Every structure is written in structure tokens, then in C-alpha cells.
Amino acid sequence: NAGVTQTPKFRILKIGQSMTLQCTQDMNHNYMYWYRQDPGMGLKLIYYSVGAGITDKGEVPNGYNVSRSTTEDFPLRLELAAPSQTSVYFCASTGQGLGEKLFFGSGTQLSVL
Amino acid sequence: SQKIEQNSEALNIQEGKTATLTCNYTNYSPAYLQWYRQDPGRGPVFLLLIRENEKEKRKERLKVTFDTTLKQSLFHITASQPADSATYLCALEGSGNTPLVFGKGTRLSVIA
Numbered sequence: 001n002a003g004v005t006q007t008p009k010f011r012i013l014k015i016g017q018s019m020t021l022q023c024t025q026d027m028n029h030n031y032m033y034w035y036r037q038d039p040g041m042g043l044k045l046i047y048y049s050v051g052a053g054i055t056d057k058g059e060v061p062n063g064y065n066v067s068r069s070t071t072e073d074f075p076l077r078l079e080l081a082a083p084s085q086t087s088v089y090f091c092a093s094t095g096q097g098l099g100e101k102l103f104f105g106s107g108t109q110l111s112v113l
Numbered sequence: 114s115q116k117i118e119q120n121s122e123a124l125n126i127q128e129g130k131t132a133t134l135t136c137n138y139t140n141y142s143p144a145y146l147q148w149y150r151q152d153p154g155r156g157p158v159f160l161l162l163i164r165e166n167e168k169e170k171r172k173e174r175l176k177v178t179f180d181t182t183l184k185q186s187l188f189h190i191t192a193s194q195p196a197d198s199a200t201y202l203c204a205l206e207g208s209g210n211t212p213l214v215f216g217k218g219t220r221l222s223v224i225a
Contacts, residue, residue: 004156033212040122042202042217043157058212090156098206099145099164102213104156 002026006091006105013081013112021076021108023091031097032074034058034066036087037107043090049074050097081112115141117216119203125222126193134188134219136203143205146179146186147213151200160201161188193223 007022025032030051035043035058045058049068063085065077074093078085088109092102120135136146144165149157163170163179163186170177176189190197200220204213 035215040217043215045212045214048212092156099162101147101159101162102149102157104158106156107154 004091004093004103004105006089006108008108009106010109011111013078013110015081015083015112017081018077018079019081021078021089021091021110023074023076023105024072025074025091025093025103026072027093027095027103028071029093029095029103030071031094032068033092033102034064034074034076035090035092036060037090038087046076046089078110083112086110086112115139115214117141117203117205117214119201119216119219121219122217123220123222125224128194128223128225130193132190132193132197132221132223134201134203134221136186136188136216138184138205141184141205141207141214142181143207145206146177147204147206148175148177148186148188149202149204149215151202151218157202190221193221195223195225197221198223 004025033048034046044060047066049055088107090107091105094100116139118137147162148160151157161177163177174191178187200218202218204215
């Protein structure tokens with residue numbers, strides 16, 4: 001059982017470049033989330049989705065976009081990469097949302113130089 | 114504004130002792146509180162969930178308490194082992210089906 005799969009694991013971007021971080025889950029979960037984690041700063045929510053076709057902003061959405069065309073996939077798009085987006089990005093999912101544990105992917109380490 | 118504080122960035126204890134980690138919150142009325150473990154280079158892994166009407170929850174060597182009056186949760190690891198060394202995150206969830214909000218975490222080191 002794969003759970004939550006993120007690709008790539010590592011990426012280096014130049015300022016102004018674009019990329020998409022991929023996230024897919026095979027647990028038929030409705031709720032999916034993107035968090036970023038900076039050293040010593042905990043996890044901050046970027047965007048989340050409560051089901052296919054529905055997305056909403058989290059605490060730090062600027063500079064990012066998401067889409068949710070299927071239940072399984074929740075890609076995160078960086079349009080114009082900036083050094084401030086250097087971070088570790090985690091995708092997570094849960095079944096019904098309230099009162100349920102999150103399943104996390106292994107993360108994508110992104111550096112913008 | 115809402116705030117979650119975990120007592121310290123790092124905690125060192127001797128093997129066999131009980132580790133106690135603290136999570137305090139302000140301007141928040143969580144319906145649920147969760148604890149996660151995170152190892153270096155990996156995503157967080159769920160450990161325990163406690164509801165606002167529960168005082169205590171146990172799972173093997175782990176115990177979580179939740180005091181909504183003090184706005185505090187304590188996370189205990191009894192008979193700690195070097196393998197318990199990791200970062201532990203607390204996370205709060207409100208009653209309105211809002212996403213989990215995480216604290217910064219406490220890095221626990223268990224010394225043999």
C-alpha cells in the first residue's frame with residue numbers, strides 16, 4: 001500500500017522558473033493538504049482540498065497554485081520561483097477531515113537559487 | 114491571533130526516564146489535539162489523538178493529557194529509549210472542520 005506519494009524528492013530551481021510538485025494518494029481520501037516546513041518553524045498550510053474540484057487557501061498561499069481534478073491527485077504549482085520558497089514541502093491526506101489523522105508523504109526538498 | 118507553543122526546541126533525557134513534552138495554545142478552541150512524530154528527512158507520522166472532552170489517552174508507552182482550562186496538552190513517553198529520539202509535533206483542529214494547525218515541534222534526544 002503506497003499511501004501518499006510525492007515527486008520529486010529533491011529539486012533545485014533558478015529564480016523565476018516554474019515547477020509542479022506532484023502528490024498522489026491511493027487511499028480514496030477526500031481531504032488533501034500541502035504544507036511547507038522551514039527549519040525550526042513547524043508546518044505551515046499552503047492550500048487544501050476537501051474533494052475533487054474544491055480547493056481553498058491556507059495560511060501561506062502566495063506564490064502557489066493548486067488544482068484537484070481527481071480524488072487521487074493534488075499537484076502544487078510554483079509559477080515564478082523565489083528564494084523565499086526554499087523549503088521542504090509535504091503533502092498529506094485524510095478520509096473525512098474532522099477528528100482524523102493525517103497521512104503524510106515523504107516530502108520534496110526544494111531549493112531556489 | 115491563534116498561537117501554538119511547544120515548550121522547548123530541544124529536550125535531552127536519559128534512557129529509561131519519562132520524557133514530558135508540552136503544548137500550549139492561545140486564542141483557540143480546539144475540538145481535537147493530535148501528536149505526531151517526525152524523523153529527519155521524513156514526513157510526520159501520527160501517534161495519538163485526544164478529543165476536547167477527554168482528559169487522557171494512552172497507547173503503549175505513550176500518554177497524552179488535554180486540559181482545556183489550562184489550554185495545554187502534555188505528551189509523555191515512559192521508559193524512554195534511544196529509538197524514541199525524534200521531533201514531536203502537536204497539532205490542533207477546530208470544530209468547524211478547519212485544517213490542522215501545527216506547533217513548531219520539540220526535538221527529543223534520549224541518551225543511552
